[in-house]
Amino acid sequence: MIEILFFFFAALAVGAAINVLVQKHVLYSALSLIVLLSSMSGLFILLRADFLAVIQVIVYAGAIMVLFVFVIMLLNLPEDEDGADRLRWLKFLGIPLGLFFLFLTVITLWNVERQDIVEAQMAGTPELIGRSLFTDYLLPFEATSLLILIALMGAVVFAKKDL
């Protein structure tokens, strides 16, 4: 049963990721990415990372992707602009190299000895994550707040018309 769910979510994720690249209009790419994020949330539930699955839907698919879709609609982009394709040769170099990298990675991972994920060993509850976040990872957590503050100011400065 759990294998069927895994393959369902995996196929959904890979299909949505490919669809992000195939779509001509960037708005459809963003909507397809939301499907990818949701299927990733399902995979997190299979891995017993319950809290992260919820956060993935609320923060990633909810907040960040709404920001993307908002900007795409704000700019009101034309369908697809090709035009000056001075870097078009990157496609002929990039695709074979990327597939070669994938081939090497999959071959390596395939030959590693099989390790089963022990089921129900530990559920990623908010309590466990919060305890770890506020004890072992307190300094990175505080640094994160600084990062968000800087990103906030940077976004305002960049998007402002004349400063």
Added chain:
Amino acid sequence: MIPLNWYLILAAVLFVIGVLGFFIKRNIIALLLSVEIMLNAVNLTFVAFSSQRGQISGQVFVFFVLVVAAAEAAVGLALVIAMYRNRETLNVDRSNLLKW
């Protein structure tokens, strides 16, 4: 039971799709979306190892990746707006003022 390798292979496939998108697409928002795909592939690796090792640290790191992704989206989209206002295009090939 699902072996750990399957999750890692799935993450590798998603990561390569993100890299290919970064090469193929020329729209700057599509490039940002490709970066999001890559970040998600890494997140899946983190959670798979965390679940297999029985340690919560991997899931905490996914939190930090999430925060960095949010900050990157905010700053990146502000840059996109500034670029569109100045150059009337989002094609990364057209913004070649600093190019030799």
